[in-house]
Amino acid sequence: MDNDSTGRILSELRRWIASAPPGARVPSNRALMAEYGASPVTVQKAMHALASLGLVESRPGVGTFVRSVPVKPRLVDYGWQTAALGSPHSRMPVLSSTQRAVAPDAIALHSGYPARELLPERLVRTAIVRAARTDAVIARSPATGLPELQAWFATELAATAPAGVTPPTNRDVLILPGSQSGLSSIFRALVGPGQPLLIESPTYWGAILAAAQAGVTLAPIPAGPDGPDPDDLARAFAQTGARAFYAQPTYANPTGAQWPTERGLAVLEIVREHGAFLVEDDWAHDLAIDTDPRPIAAHDDDGHVISLRSLTKSVSPSLRVAALIARGPARDRILADRAAESMYVSGLLQAAALDVITQPAWRTHLRGLREQLRARRDLLIQSLREHAPTAHVERPPVGGLNLWVRLPDGTDVERVVRDCEVRGVIIAPGAEWFPAEPSGPYIRLNYSGEHPDRFPEAARVIGDVLRTHA
Template identity: 65%
Template sequence: MYNSSSDRIVSALRERIAAASAGAQLPSTRQLVAEFEASPVTVQKALRTLIGQGVIESRPGVGTFVRAIRTARPNDYGWQTAALGSPQHRIPDSSSALRTTPNDVIALHSGYPDKELLPERLVRAAFTRAARSEAVVSRPPTAGLPELQSWFASELGTITPAGVTSPVASDVVVLPGSQSGLSTLFRTLVGAGRPLLIESPSYWGAMLAAAQVGVQLIPIPSGPRGPNPDDLDRAFAQTGARAFYAQPNFTNPTGGQWSAELGDTVLGIVREHGAFLIEDDWAHDFGITANSVPLAAREDSGHVVYLRSLTKSVSPSVRVAGLVARGPARDRILADTGAQAMYVSAALQAVALDVVTQPAWHTHLRSVRQQLKSRRDMLVTALREYAPSTHLEAVPHGGLNLWLRLPDETNLHQLTRDCEAQGVIIAAGDDWFPAEPAGRYLRLNYSGPNPGAFANAGRIIGEALDAQQPSQRPVVNQPTASAPS
């Protein structure tokens, strides 16, 4: 099954190329148009695909030819081993959540929402307007466009309770995505070799950033209702840590949300130990049956450093995030971001600001809320019907994921392989633990493409799990041989 006419032509030409000799000339575009009954644009697209794959080459004014395949020559890069030495901090491999997959599979592994959940019309229009503006040829301030700084500050200020000073534009630093922000925060607020408290399980990208900086992670057990404050208090006292990384709203991966009481207790513990709470509000725009209420809106003494990304809710191509910090910490963060990236593209900042200040932005978010609810419920229903051995401790009130506990004897690697063989891509939960996994888990993204296939995905996951369970058939006692007379 081909996804397009171009794919059909690519497949047919690859078979012809495999049987041809190096340097053989392909038919002209006009001949291919007639042969495949396709438009010239479609044929040219297929030829560009084959050129990109390195199997043919175009000679302007002459034609298109089968590329000569050169015999691969092994290269000796051993000298680099001595030049580089051993890495000071071993960087973990990228999570399975970043895998790209074919279009014909059921993808439940990704950490990004499907294109249908993005404000595509707003984004395209914003890029068009930005292309005609000074943003494409100007260098913005290191801290970000003042208008975008003001927007991030006002978003947090609208939910600031009485008695707490609202953030101002000068408290905001605009970043090229939250991942770079985490690296900056861990480098400036924690430092290499020093301890950082982190919920367990937690966002794998935070663990990647910590490894890159050389930060020592101290896991704090956490679940759908958040961490135990006593565990947090004890860890601060025992380790001398000066920061705690957390996601109070719609945690990745569990989907959990802290209660207001827990948030106040955690803030009290952080203040008592003279520490920072690094609050990652990655899912601010993905509330379903609850809204994100950041702890940063209830604290103005500088103990909370707040991070909010627009990449997932606006577009993966708009890597823009806002960081709110106060006091000397903000100065140190700004110095680090300036040293790392100097500034964030003015064009991307202009696009982000354009999208989130359109009246249609809030209409879009209301639509996303309804779509996420429908998708979440469809996947929950499918799993309860077809994979009853999975355990969902709580249906999340927001975010993009379900966090499933599996039977302890489950072979996760075998499960992922078996599901992939049946066309379902899933993410094993091990990537989200900063230390040894506390059990067998799956993180399933319900915001991916093709939600109509969720029932089939649940069936495949259930069958793959059942195949690993011991047989339930009763054991038949065989008669024993009679003793010789």
């Protein structure tokens, strides 16, 4: 039997266990086979999953029962570490809700990564094999990255630059082990502890975390479907004396919004007037749906824009390769921070990533990806409209991986999240994407995950939960 059959049995047994008294006997494997028309292997997989979750216990020769007493691990006192470590620099959670592991039968709408079938798996596998046959498998990479990969990123940005703008050179490109490390270096090297950083609200939770870890003071700027109001931004620069603004002008996480070209140019002009930097997180460059990416960095040739572009979401989470494009002394300060933290990025990963993105099949893959993301986005939106009408999407995202969903005023979001999880639907509470207090009750739903055929089921659960909370 396939994984769907196992998941169905597991899901129904978990619902039964939730209402069964401790010690209740679970139906025998033979009874389950008859009830679900499943093979012995399928039933055994479901029972093994229940046991691994700590929900049931097997008694040889007797049967399987709902666990009555949780297994208690040995208690160790780590209190001494509290004194040794002192107060934390940041009160952010250890893991974001988007990083949680969930049961195999759950409908996972919380993750920030695309499903396996949306990735160029064959290209990646072939590229890794080829890279393993080269010197990259044992050689140390230059601190700034493989020259060929630097050239590719520089050429990509230059291709979108208007006439009269001097494009970046290969030297301006630094290869990173993912864009998250780039954010940390930028905030440490260009902003500094205790200094203000302007940041969109809502925005990427990882940027909020990186800023907190760097000791940076955040100054939120409200951002609507078309980005921040330039007047609000200008006032914030004047009031705070900030020298940097972090933003996602293209397919923002969590909203999927894209700034109009005029808005981006207005923001760039304000940044120039205040002698500041725009940190442009172009994480979703390859995840377009209804529009094409328009990086603001393509309009900058005097070093005001620090651009980040990642391949992690579009190529493979295992190939954590990204690029940072910066000019002048800012580039040198960031490079010094990167060298102190990681020295260099694995040449093997860089070679494999370069192989993938320079194959003709890469462009073909991106065209197909656009259509698949559009179909999944539209299916989830339609499912919410039909089954959860009070869950409101202000504007469908034009790219990216997520829906930003407004819930009715007064909704207890954390409770909604918990109640949905009890029924097997995992969603992310929106508070993590706000650098200060949330402006309303929101959840984020990823439409690029596994099993889009279960979107209507997930929407029904969300709708039912919201109705019980109304």
